[in-house]
Amino acid sequence: MLVLLKALARLSGWSSLVCRLAVVILRNPLRLLGWKAYERWLLTLRLPVGGLALANDPAIVEAVLRNRDGVFPKSSHLTAILRPLIGEGVFGQGGGEAVKDMRKAYFLALAGVPGEEVERVSRRLSREYLARWQAAPSGVAVPRELSRLTIDIVTECLLGGRFTPAQSEAFVDAFFTYHRRASAFLLMCSGNALRDTPALLGRMELEPVGLSLREMIQERFVTPWLDRPEAAWPPFHRQVLDTLRRTSGEVADRAVLEARLLDEVAVMILAGHETTASVLSWLLWELSGGALPDGDRPQAESVDALIQESLRLYPPIAFFLRDVEAVTEFRGKTLAAGSAILVSPWTLQRHKGLWQDAERFCPARWLRKEGAATHDRNTFVPFGGGSRLCPGKHFAGIEMQAIVEEIVSGATLRRVDSTPPRPLGALTTRPHYDFRLAFGAP
Numbered sequence: 409m410l411v412l413l414k415a416l417a418r419l420s421g422w423s424s425l426v427c428r429l430a431v432v433i434l435r436n437p438l439r440l441l442g443w444k445a446y447e448r449w450l451l452t453l454r455l456p457v458g459g460l461a462l463a464n465d466p467a468i469v470e471a472v473l474r475n476r477d478g479v480f481p482k483s484s485h486l487t488a489i490l491r492p493l494i495g496e497g498v499f500g501q502g503g504g505e506a507v508k509d510m511r512k513a514y515f516l517a518l519a520g521v522p523g524e525e526v527e528r529v530s531r532r533l534s535r536e537y538l539a540r541w542q543a544a545p546s547g548v549a550v551p552r553e554l555s556r557l558t559i560d561i562v563t564e565c566l567l568g569g570r571f572t573p574a575q576s577e578a579f580v581d582a583f584f585t586y587h588r589r590a591s592a593f594l595l596m597c598s599g600n601a602l603r604d605t606p607a608l609l610g611r612m613e614l615e616p617v618g619l620s621l622r623e624m625i626q627e628r629f630v631t632p633w634l635d636r637p638e639a640a641w642p643p644f645h646r647q648v649l650d651t652l653r654r655t656s657g658e659v660a661d662r663a664v665l666e667a668r669l670l671d672e673v674a675v676m677i678l679a680g681h682e683t684t685a686s687v688l689s690w691l692l693w694e695l696s697g698g699a700l701p702d703g704d705r706p707q708a709e710s711v712d713a714l715i716q717e718s719l720r721l722y723p724p725i726a727f728f729l730r731d732v733e734a735v736t737e738f739r740g741k742t743l744a745a746g747s748a749i750l751v752s753p754w755t756l757q758r759h760k761g762l763w764q765d766a767e768r769f770c771p772a773r774w775l776r777k778e779g780a781a782t783h784d785r786n787t788f789v790p791f792g793g794g795s796r797l798c799p800g801k802h803f804a805g806i807e808m809q810a811i812v813e814e815i816v817s818g819a820t821l822r823r824v825d826s827t828p829p830r831p832l833g834a835l836t837t838r839p840h841y842d843f844r845l846a847f848g849a850p
C-alpha cells in the first residue's frame with residue numbers, strides 16, 4: 409500500500425491528468441481504513457511522508473485540541489492546500505500568538521452582530537431563496553443554492569453587502585472546482601514533502617482557481633471599502649485593521665493592507681458558508697427521504713434536534729489534521745516528531761463505542777437527551793475545540809435554526825435525483841454532486 413501511494417503521488421507530480429485521478433481516488437482517506445476507523449481508539453499507519461495517527465480516544469482528542477504547549481499545530485499540508493485561496497489568513501495558519509490575536513478580531517466582529525440581526529437576515533434571505541426554488545418545477549441544485557444563500561447571509565451580516573446573483577453563481581462554481589482539485593492527503597503521500605510539494609500543488613492547479621476566487625472577493629468586499637473613511641467600514645474590516653495595526657507596522661502600505669484584509673475576508677466567507685451549507689445539504693437530503701413522519705412539521709425544539717443530528721452524522725469539517733512537533737506517546741504508541749495526528753469528527757461521531765445505532769440518522773436521540781447527556785466536548789466536536797474552536801459557532805446555530813424553520817414550515821421537499829450523495833471529503837464533507845430537490849407548497 410505504502411509503495412502504491414508513493415507511486416501515485418510521484419506520478420501526480422508529472423501530469424495534471426494523473427493528479428486529478430489521484431485526487432479522486434484518495435478523496436476520502438477514511439475509506440482506506442474501513443471499519444477500523446469506527447471501532448478503534450487509536451490507529452497508526454505509515455504514509456510515505458511519515459506516520460499518521462487517527463485518534464478516537466476522547467483523552468487524546470482533549471490533548472490534541474487543547475494543544476496547551478503548542479505541540480499540535482495545524483498541519484503544514486493543510487496550509488499549503490489553502491494558501492492559493494486564503495493566503496496568510498488565520499484558518500490555514502499553524503498557531504501561535506499571531507493566530508490568537510487574529511482570532512480575537514473574528515470573535516469581536518461576530519459578537520458585534522446581535523443574534524436578532526443574524527436571525528432577521530437569515531429568515532429574510534431564506535424566504536427570498538425559497539420563493540425562487542418553489543417557482544422551479546424541475547427542482548434546484550440544493551448544495552449549490554445553499555452555498556449561495558449562506559454566503560449572502562454571512563456577507564450581509566458581516567461584510568457590508570452581497571454578491572450580485574451572477575457573481576454569486578460564478579463564485580460557488582469556482583469554489584466547487586477548487587474543492588474537487590484539493591487534496592492534503594495526496595501531498596502526504598509524496599515521499600519527500602519539501603521537494604515534491606510545489607510540483608504536486610502545481611499539478612492540482614489550485615492557483616488559477618484560487619486567484620479568480622480572490623479577485624471576486626477583493627472586487628466586491630475589499631477594495632471598495634479602502635476608498636471610504638474607516639468609520640464607514642464594516643465591523644469585521646475594522647477589527648482586522650486594528651489587529652494588524654497592533655501586531656505589524658506594515659498597514660501604512662495600502663497594497664499590504666489590502667492583501668492581508670483580503671486573506672481574512674476570504675477566510676470569513678469560506679469558513680462561514682461552506683460548513684453551514686454542507687450540513688444543511690445533508691439535512692435536506694435526509695428530510696426529502698422521509699426522515700420526518702408524513703405531515704409532521706417540527707417545532708423549534710425538534711428543528712434543533714435535526715440540526716444536532718446532522719452535525720453528528722455529517723460534520724462539515726471531517727478532519728482536524730495536526731502536525732506532531734515533539735515525540736509523544738499515546739496508548740503505549742510512540743508518535744515521532746514530524747508525524748501527523750488526525751482528530752476526525754466523522755469517525756468520532758460515528759464511533760461504535762460512543763454512540764448507539766451510530767450509523768442511523770436519528771434526531772430523536774437529542775430529544776431523549778441521549779445525545780446531549782452522554783456526549784461532551786471530546787466526543788461531539790463538529791465545531792472543533794480548544795485553541796481553534798470555531799468562532800462562528802453561535803452565529804451558525806442561529807442561522808441554521810432560522811433557515812431550517814423557514815424551509816420546513818414553508819415547503820414540502822421531493823427528490824428529483826435518486827443517486828445518494830457521498831461526502832466529497834477533501835476540504836469539507838459537502839455532497840459530491842449538486843443533487844436536485846423540488847420544493848412544493850406546504
Ligand code: HEM
Binds near residue numbers: 500728795
Ligand atoms: C455548521 C456550521 C459550522 C461548523 C460545523 C464549523 C466548524 C468549524 C471548525 C471545526 C473549525 C476549526 C477547524 C480546525 O480546528 O481545524 C472552524 C473554524 C472556523 N470557523 Fe467555523 N463552522 C461553522 C460555521 C461557521 C460560521 C457561520 C462562521 C462565521 C460566520 C465560521 C467561522 C470560522 C472561522 C473564521 C474559523 C477559523 C478559526 C481559526 O482558524 O482558528 N464558522 N469552524
